[in-house]
Amino acid sequence: MPAHLTIDIELVPAHHFTIEQLTAIYNQTRVDYMVPMPMNAARLAEYISTYDVDLRRSLVAVTPSGEMLGVAMLGLRSSRAWITRLGVIPNTRRHGIGQALVASLIDQAAELSINFMMLEVIKNNTPAHQLFLKFGFREIGELLILRRAPRIPPLPPIVADAERLDRLDAMDLIKRDRGIQPWTNQSESFINASEISGLRVALADGSRGWLVYQRQKFILTRFAFKTEVGDPATVAYALLSHLHYQYPRLDTHVENIQIHDPHLPAFYRIGYVEAFRRIEMWRGTPPRQFSFC
Amino acid sequence: MTKILLIEDIPDNAELVRRALSATGYELIHAADAETGLQMALAHCPDLILLDLGLPDYDGQTLAGWLREEPALNATPIIALTAWPEETVRLMVESYGFDGYICKPITKTRVFVAQINSYLKTHP
Numbered sequence: 001m002p003a004h005l006t007i008d009i010e011l012v013p014a015h016h017f018t019i020e021q022l023t024a025i026y027n028q029t030r031v032d033y034m035v036p037m038p039m040n041a042a043r044l045a046e047y048i049s050t051y052d053v054d055l056r057r058s059l060v061a062v063t064p065s066g067e068m069l070g071v072a073m074l075g076l077r078s079s080r081a082w083i084t085r086l087g088v089i090p091n092t093r094r095h096g097i098g099q100a101l102v103a104s105l106i107d108q109a110a111e112l113s114i115n116f117m118m119l120e121v122i123k124n125n126t127p128a129h130q131l132f133l134k135f136g137f138r139e140i141g142e143l144l145i146l147r148r149a150p151r152i153p154p155l156p157p158i159v160a161d162a163e164r165l166d167r168l169d170a171m172d173l174i175k176r177d178r179g180i181q182p183w184t185n186q187s188e189s190f191i192n193a194s195e196i197s198g199l200r201v202a203l204a205d206g207s208r209g210w211l212v213y214q215r216q217k218f219i220l221t222r223f224a225f226k227t228e229v230g231d232p233a234t235v236a237y238a239l240l241s242h243l244h245y246q247y248p249r250l251d252t253h254v255e256n257i258q259i260h261d262p263h264l265p266a267f268y269r270i271g272y273v274e275a276f277r278r279i280e281m282w283r284g285t286p287p288r289q290f291s292f293c
Numbered sequence: 294m295t296k297i298l299l300i301e302d303i304p305d306n307a308e309l310v311r312r313a314l315s316a317t318g319y320e321l322i323h324a325a326d327a328e329t330g331l332q333m334a335l336a337h338c339p340d341l342i343l344l345d346l347g348l349p350d351y352d353g354q355t356l357a358g359w360l361r362e363e364p365a366l367n368a369t370p371i372i373a374l375t376a377w378p379e380e381t382v383r384l385m386v387e388s389y390g391f392d393g394y395i396c397k398p399i400t401k402t403r404v405f406v407a408q409i410n411s412y413l414k415t416h417p
Contacts, residue, residue: 027349031303034376038302040326040349149388150358218355249362251355273384276377 007095009069011104014058017068019045025060025068029087035122035276050192051075051084051183057108061088061097072101074108075183079287081109082183083119086128098128102135106283116284118183120256123277137281142259143182145275148252152271154244158203162242165198170212173198174224182256182280185224190214193222199246201238209235211243220252225263236266244270256280295319295413298339300330300356301374302349306397310343313402314409327351331359334366341413342366343395346375346385357389370416372409392416 014022023041030036039047048055054076061070069092075082083105088097109117120143121128165173174190183189190196195215202208207230214222220243227235244252256278257264297314301307302325314321322337324330327348334342342360346353353373360366373394375382382394393412399405 023349027302031305032376034378036347036376037352038347038349043349147354147385147388149354149390151361151390152388218351218359251358253352253355271388273388274381275385276381 004096004099007063007069007092007097009061009063009097009100011059011100012062013056014060014071014073015055017060019048021068022055022060022071025071025089026085026087028068028089029070032090033122034124047085048073050189051082052077052188052192053084057105057112058085059101059104059108061101070097070101072098072105074105076109076112076114077183077186077188079114079116080183081105081112081114081117083117084183086119093127098131099134102131106135116282116286118280118282120182120184120278120280123279129279132281135283137283140280140282143256143278143280144254144259144264145278146252146254146257146267146272147275148244148254148267148270148272150249150251154248155241155270157242157245158238160204160238160242161202162238163200164246165200165210165212167196170196170198173200173210173226174212176226178224178226180286181224182258184256185222190222190224196222199239199242201235201242203230203234203238205230207231207235207238209239211236211239213243215247215250218251220247220250221254223254223257227263232262233265233269236263237269240266240270295341296337296339297321297341297343297409298330298334298337299323299343300325300327300333300348300353301343301345302326302347303345306345306374306399309399310405313399313405317406317409319409325349327353327356327359330356331363334360334369335363338365339369341409341416342369342371343374343409344371344391346373346377346382354385354389357391361390368416370412372412 027038058073070088072086198212200210209227211225344353370392373391376397
């Protein structure tokens, strides 16, 4: 048992558990979170698949009697790793379980010669933030989680040459350089996700850009966007006005937009509100090929 | 009898609400996820809906949007139950058409019941 642990646990690879068991432990670790974000088994399975979570390298903290006390998952993409779904059930915190889980995930990545790790932590979750700092993660910036309610009437789309894009065309755009994106918004997340399509607009003044998104049954989500020419806020407004005019009855949930993203004014102008913030943290140096993720 | 639909996924929280309302004479019905909550709302037409914002299938904001689309439920008060910071909750309540919110954890039964009574009176 590592020295910092004051409770007897074993870290068991997550693939030894059913998706229902993993869902249960994940939800139990979040019951007292300010933003709990519970999941059912289907949503967790989709999450694992979309974000390349490797259950063989993810871990569950278990007591000798088999009680599950915590979980931590590891996403793997070529030379990058991502820590996610880390949590310990409330009455067993401050016994070193979170520390043991993070240390083991870092070891798992190191075994694969992966030295660059990413994660996001909810802003003001001080214990988790401190834990990651202790393990050498550093703050990169703040990320916004935005919502737009379907009851907000869409404004007429601004005059532009707008083209709807099918999945293939959207995938072509998503692979283009968008700078270093948070894990959830990297190309692979879109490639793994279903119901991806896109929109491209060109304005009379020559401005142009594109938006790729996921349209689920009730929600628009998972946005990637780029202004190719012109003012980003203007191009984003054109894109969003067309999108919401097209889908006036869908709720919208956009995750992990960087706080200094120049497209943001258009989101607020069209009725998006901030739900909460995350802090993005990195450990190590991004690999060179990462710039196209 | 006044009927309240509670949509809350955490059993302990649901039990807390059940206990708090046990002496009021209100009938409490309960769903643990958004899809079941929508079905129960349509089937029972409750007088008030208490809606947790964090649900395992679709979150409370999305469900509030569905509920508001249903003509039979259009006037039913929907109250958000949440531990989010008040400033954020106010934004969500206004944006998504909730009729109000109650902050979790529910620690004072009398205050909680008074809040419920007040929402029922405002939306008879």
